[in-house]
């Protein structure tokens with residue numbers, strides 16, 4: 106049976122690779138909804154090719170541009186825009202599954218709307234779970250909706266859990282490449298540039314997550330994401346540096362057996378697995394070639410070298426709005442770094458300062474989450490301005 110797909114963030118790294126998977130299996134998937142931000146040129150091409158029922162862009166002027174360009178093309182496509190458009194895209198009646206490939210906690214309300222509408226979620230947008238994991242998982246439980254991980258580490262854990270009892274898990278072991286600056290010490294991080302930070306050693310991804318990989322905030326977000334997806338306490342979630350990104354993560358069971366999922370670093374594999382689960386199908390991802398010599402390395406995590414990961418664990422253990430604040434402060438700090446308004450090391454300085462100022466609210470509702478998110482963004486921007494004056 107054809108699975109009808111909605112893609113939030115269709116013009117991004119996850120979005121375009123989701124469409125590669127669709128192209129590989131045109132009989133299995135039909136794209137019914139495409140939602141993007143500002144890249145109207147690419148979205149126009151996607152709309153002409155996939156002829157979705159709904160296309161969404163970031164604002165009204167972009168929607169007008171898209172409508173003008175598509176006028177006379179005889180397409181079945183309605184055009185919407187903005188946050189409301191994203192929520193409509195997420196809950197559209199003609200889709201079965203929503204791939205959440207937009208970046209940031211702006212994915213929270215659309216993800217909740219998709220769950221409310223009973224859609225299966227292919228979850229790439231990890232910030233949503235970091236910001237409000239308890240609300241998202243509770244909504245999914247209440248609606249009987251499956252949340253299938255797209256993030257490579259969580260897909261690996263999900264695959265390594267197949268057929269095993271959760272009670273037999275000793276620990277989840279997330280692998281981290283170490284990011285763009287893994288071979289530099291902290292002194293050498295003082296004057297690194299945005300261009301250098303954007304050179305991830307193994308993965309080609311959007312700008313925000315690439316910076317998160319370099320600061321290790323990405324692994325912090327992923328530890329919190331794993332806590333919610335697999336309902337495992339932080340004490341049983343460990344991170345190890347694995348520079349090759351071949352083992353995407355592993356589970357140590359009670360008998361010290363390690364079950365891992367491996368493959369070349371290519372996101373079409375976990376994206377496709379989420380889309381075809383529980384089936385496996387031929388994938389656009391290349392296979393490992395064992396006529397070559399492979400060497401895999403592992404190194405223990407150093408929380409002094411990567412304080413963003415320490416801050417993520419601390420906020421996770423604090424719970425409530427602490428992770429909302431960790432996420433929002435990180436999003437704003439990364440945005441400031443990408444605009445060259447703060448230095449690389451000031452990302453962690455700002456997150457730590459804002460977290461220390463925050464009075465955590467336990468079991469927050471959506472309103473309290475949105476409030477904490479906005480507060481953290483404002484504080485991050487205000488603190489960044491003060492850094493500049495020092």
Ligand SMILES: NC(=O)C1=CN([C@@H]2O[C@H](COP(=O)(O)OP(=O)(O)OC[C@H]3O[C@@H](n4cnc5c(N)ncnc54)[C@H](OP(=O)(O)O)[C@@H]3O)[C@@H](O)[C@H]2O)C=CC1
Nearest residue numbers: 114116117118119141142143144206207229230231310311
């Ligand atoms: N890339 C990867 O390999 C992986 C990514 N992830 C996660 O997946 C998510 C997406 O990452 P990635 O694909 O790299 O990011 P990109 O920056 O490549 O893409 C982000 C997408 O979101 C869209 N977008 C941005 N703002 C809005 C908005 N206001 N309304 C609608 N759409 C918007 C962008 O549109 P436009 O470009 O048109 O402005 C783009 O399509 C993140 O949460 C990331 O952490 C997880 C694992 C791996």
Ligand SMILES: CC(=O)[C@@H](O)[C@H](O)COP(=O)(O)O
Nearest residue numbers: 256257281282283284318323
């Ligand atoms: C592809 C993917 O899932 C990213 O989250 C990736 O894991 C980033 O790599 P590191 O965070 O390990 O550098």
Ligand SMILES: [Mn+2]
Nearest residue numbers: 256257258327
């Ligand atoms: Mn990942």
